Amino acid sequence: MKQYFPTAGYIIALWLALSGPAVADKQAHALHLEVYKSPSCGCCTLWMDHMSGEGFTLSGHHPENLSLVKRQLGVSPRIGSCHTAVSKEGFVFEGHVPARFIRQFIANPVPGTRGLAVPAMPLGSPGMEYNNRFNPYQVLLLKEDGTTAVYATLTNYEQQF
Numbered sequence: 001m002k003q004y005f006p007t008a009g010y011i012i013a014l015w016l017a018l019s020g021p022a023v024a025d026k027q028a029h030a031l032h033l034e035v036y037k038s039p040s041c042g043c044c045t046l047w048m049d050h051m052s053g054e055g056f057t058l059s060g061h062h063p064e065n066l067s068l069v070k071r072q073l074g075v076s077p078r079i080g081s082c083h084t085a086v087s088k089e090g091f092v093f094e095g096h097v098p099a100r101f102i103r104q105f106i107a108n109p110v111p112g113t114r115g116l117a118v119p120a121m122p123l124g125s126p127g128m129e130y131n132n133r134f135n136p137y138q139v140l141l142l143k144e145d146g147t148t149a150v151y152a153t154l155t156n157y158e159q160q161f
Contacts, residue, residue, distance in 0.1 A: 031106060032057045033093070036069045037083035044083040047096050047127030051085075054099035058085075070094075079119045079140060079148060091115040092142060096125035098160040101139050101152055114142045116151055124157055132157075 033051065037044040039062040048058050063069045070077075070084055073092050081095025085102075092115035093102050105116055117140045118125060124134030134157045140148040154160060 030055055030057055031103065032059070032088055033085040033102075034058075035060050035083055035085045036063055036066060038062065038066060041082050043096070043121060043127045045127075046129070047083065050126035051099050051102075054103070056099060056102075074114060074142070074146070075117070076146065079117045079142070081117070081119060081121055087115075093117070094142070095119060096121060096127050097139055098126050098154075100161055105151075110141055110151075112144050114144055116140065117142055117148065125154075126160060 033056055035044070035048060035058050037060065048060065051058055066084075067077075070080060073084060073086065075084055075092060075094050079094060083095065085093040085097075087093070087102075087106055089106065089109075091106060091109065093105075094115070094117035096118045097116045101116055118137060119140065121128050122135050122137035123130055125137060136153070136155045138150050139152040139154070141151045142148060152159075
């Protein structure tokens with residue numbers, strides 16, 4: 001009896017056939033963000049790398065007056081950070097918000113809110129990694145009335161993913 005051994009081409013074709021729908025499905029669910037930042041901010045670029053690595057597509061913008069853009073988007077200076085992102089749905093994401101929480105918020109927006117914020121630039125947050133150090137921080141809900149509420153409290157690095 002002759003034994004059959006699949007060729008490399010057959011194995012690759014089978015892999016593509018089996019993984020094709022998953023790849024297409026992931027691309028269909030890719031989320032896009034418009035990111036407003038300073039052209040010289042390295043941590044913003046690192047945050048954008050984090051988001052890209054998590055399947056987001058991004059367009060970066062360097063406005064002359066970033067503070068004005070933030071004000072127009074309703075981002076108060078007390079919750080400000082170095083960059084602001086806006087989804088196609090109009091949700092605002094201020095600062096180093098992990099991709100996990102942006103994806104979760106867009107999939108299930110909280111009524112009466114406009115987005116999420118991570119004020120300042122917490123050490124260990126996406127884009128702010130340094131020497132394996134991590135400072136606990138909170139992701140805040142941006143309410144339509146200008147107030148905030150806690151959306152998530154992160155006490156360790158792994159909770160971001």
